[in-house]
Amino acid sequence: MTGLRPVSEYIYFGNSGFLRSLYLRWKALRKVPFRKRFLIGTDLEGNTFWEWHNLNNPGRPRRMVQLRTAKKDYVDYKLPPQWNQWLRHVRGLPPTIKELMQDEARIAGIQAKVEAAEQRWKSVPLKHAPVDPGSVSPQGMPGSGMVNPDARPADATSAKHPAPPADRFTPKKEQTERRRDDRAVNPAVEEHSAGGAEFQPSAWQSKPTNRD
Numbered sequence: 745m746t747g748l749r750p751v752s753e754y755i756y757f758g759n760s761g762f763l764r765s766l767y768l769r770w771k772a773l774r775k776v777p778f779r780k781r782f783l784i785g786t787d788l789e790g791n792t793f794w795e796w797h798n799l800n801n802p803g804r805p806r807r808m809v810q811l812r813t814a815k816k817d818y819v820d821y822k823l824p825p826q827w828n829q830w831l832r833h834v835r836g837l838p839p840t841i842k843e844l845m846q847d848e849a850r851i852a853g854i855q856a857k858v859e860a861a862e863q864r865w866k867s868v869p870l871k872h873a874p875v876d877p878g879s880v881s882p883q884g885m886p887g888s889g890m891v892n893p894d895a896r897p898a899d900a901t902s903a904k905h906p907a908p909p910a911d912r913f914t915p916k917k918e919q920t921e922r923r924r925d926d927r928a929v930n931p932a933v934e935e936h937s938a939g940g941a942e943f944q945p946s947a948w949q950s951k952p953t954n955r956d
Contacts, residue, residue, distance in 0.1 A: 753840045754785030768792070785838045787824050788848065793831070793838065807831050 751772040757765045771783035771792075781796040790812035798806045809831060811821055824847070826839035 749840065753842070754838055755783075756786045756788055756790070756841050756844075758788070759790055784830075785841075787827055788841070788844055789821070791821065791823065791827075793827055804833065807833070 751769060755768050755772065757768070760768065768783060768786065773779075774782055781794050784793045784795050784807075786792050792810045792812075793807065794810060795805050795807050798804055807830065809823065809827070824839065824844055826835070826843060826847070829835045830838045
């Protein structure tokens with residue numbers, strides 16, 4: 745890979761012993777006969793990142809990460825986003841140790857600001873708005889301005905179940921007299937309600953059919 749800086753800028757030796765430091769420097773050398781896989785760098789946790797030539801695609805080398813503790817699962821590690829971009833060929837050059845440290849300090853500063861803001865919000869006492877007795881309505885909650893879901897308008901029951909007609913509760917004798925008065929005033933009523941209360945149906949009789 746062209747454009748690489750000195751190996752010491754990509755390998756973190758902070759948590760490595762003397763022998764491991766020598767091993768990492770040795771694996772990072774490229775002018776070694778019969779070497780196919782090269783160490784590119786490490787992150788701050790000690791995970792190593794490697795690269796080797798791809799015979800099927802010479803212009804796109806293959807890249808991988810080797811975790812510091814192989815017994816752990818890959819999901820237990822949180823790789824830096826810069827190295828993830830390098831593994832996926834989003835960026836050409838790997839991140840330097842200085843870049844990783846600056847990004848870690850930036851994240852720590854943001855977390856400290858978030859914690860300080862949360863402490864400030866917790867220290868501020870809550871202030872409740874005064875309740876105006878005149879604003880309380882039977883359909884709303886006091887002082888909240890919200891509608892009570894359990895409250896119903898006064899005419900909701902009457903709209904859904906209309907009142908029965910007045911004649912339903914009128915005695916039968918009064919109903920009969922009222923119909924007679926209506927027939928006396930308007931003959932059409934008598935014609936329309938010819939059946940009345942005294943109407944008795946007669947048996948049906950067939951009529952002869954005139955067939956020519």
